[in-house]
Amino acid sequence: MKPLEHLAETAEELLLDEQVDKEEHDLVVFNDDFNTFEHVTKILIKVCKHSQEQAEQCTMIIHYKGKCSVKKGSIGKLKPMCESILDAGIQATIV
Numbered sequence: 001m002k003p004l005e006h007l008a009e010t011a012e013e014l015l016l017d018e019q020v021d022k023e024e025h026d027l028v029v030f031n032d033d034f035n036t037f038e039h040v041t042k043i044l045i046k047v048c049k050h051s052q053e054q055a056e057q058c059t060m061i062i063h064y065k066g067k068c069s070v071k072k073g074s075i076g077k078l079k080p081m082c083e084s085i086l087d088a089g090i091q092a093t094i095v
Contacts, residue, residue: 026069
């Protein structure tokens with residue numbers, strides 16, 4: 001392979017990686033029988049920067065529907081948020 005071909009392939013791979021990371025994903029939080037409304041609300045405010053009202057609404061949806069998408073964004077943006085929510089003892093994933 002010629003050096004220029006390798007550079008072109010590398011540039012293509014970087015562009016594809018950047019496109020994938022810019023795709024919108026959802027940070028989903030799940031209901032459980034252990035965490036209180038207050039704890040979940042507090043964590044959503046702290047981690048996702050929700051307002052009090054937004055966090056309370058998401059917490060109600062989580063409770064009654066079993067899950068709620070609490071934030072949209074790239075994997076790079078959502079991954080640290082998801083880890084912080086998991087560290088707080090609340091089940092979450094990125095889809």
